[in-house]
Amino acid sequence: MNEKVHKLWPELDWINDIPLREKTAKTWELALERSVLTPDDLDKIPFTLLCGPDLKVSFMAHKRCVVHVARASGEKMNEFFKTDLPVNMNVLISGAILADVGKLLEYELDNDGKAVQGKYGQYLRHPFSGVSLAEECGIPPEICHIIAAHAHEGDLVKRTTEAYIVHHADFMTFLPFKSRLVM
Numbered sequence: 715m716n717e718k719v720h721k722l723w724p725e726l727d728w729i730n731d732i733p734l735r736e737k738t739a740k741t742w743e744l745a746l747e748r749s750v751l752t753p754d755d756l757d758k759i760p761f762t763l764l765c766g767p768d769l770k771v772s773f774m775a776h777k778r779c780v781v782h783v784a785r786a787s788g789e790k791m792n793e794f795f796k797t798d799l800p801v802n803m804n805v806l807i808s809g810a811i812l813a814d815v816g817k818l819l820e821y822e823l824d825n826d827g828k829a830v831q832g833k834y835g836q837y838l839r840h841p842f843s844g845v846s847l848a849e850e851c852g853i854p855p856e857i858c859h860i861i862a863a864h865a866h867e868g869d870l871v872k873r874t875t876e877a878y879i880v881h882h883a884d885f886m887t888f889l890p891f892k893s894r895l896v897m
């Protein structure tokens with residue numbers, strides 16, 4: 715596995731299907747090859763462009779938090795619901811790691827070196843570019859489905875249990891940054 719990718723994503727080790735772990739890592743490697751952003755940038759740039767200039771939380775801090783929340787949620791659902799609502803943990807973790815991989819193609823650097831949404835990203839938001847990268851790396855459809863359905867575009871899709879978890883893990887860690895009641 716590419717060392718830079720493994721350093722970014724220690725959570726890859728949670729995928730115990732080795733070929734799937736390799737394909738998940740390979741998708742990130744391909745995205746980094748095609749991106750204007752470096753692994754260092756991902757630790758610095760804000761995780762969203764939608765929460766204004768004061769947002770300090772980095773891209774990687776948010777993406778990794780989503781994976782941790784998704785994994786903990788899947789484990790609790792398996793513990794309490796057992797075979798009534800089985801969660802495939804390998805599919806869930808790979809999907810959570812890959813949900814935003816397409817964002818690496820959404821960004822361009824402006825004249826001040828700041829990451830902004832480029833033309834490609836306006837035509838093809840990251841759920842679409844993410845699926846494209848993932849399929850190129852042999853990621854199976856049940857995981858591409860999570861990438862495709864994790865954001866608002868997915869509200870028109872019937873989601874799997876794993877896709878619901880990633881969607882909610884993503885939004886519960888995003889919406890309060892965007893707008894929340896503070897007493």
Ligand SMILES: [Fe+2]
Nearest residue numbers: 813814840865
């Ligand atoms: Fe996203």
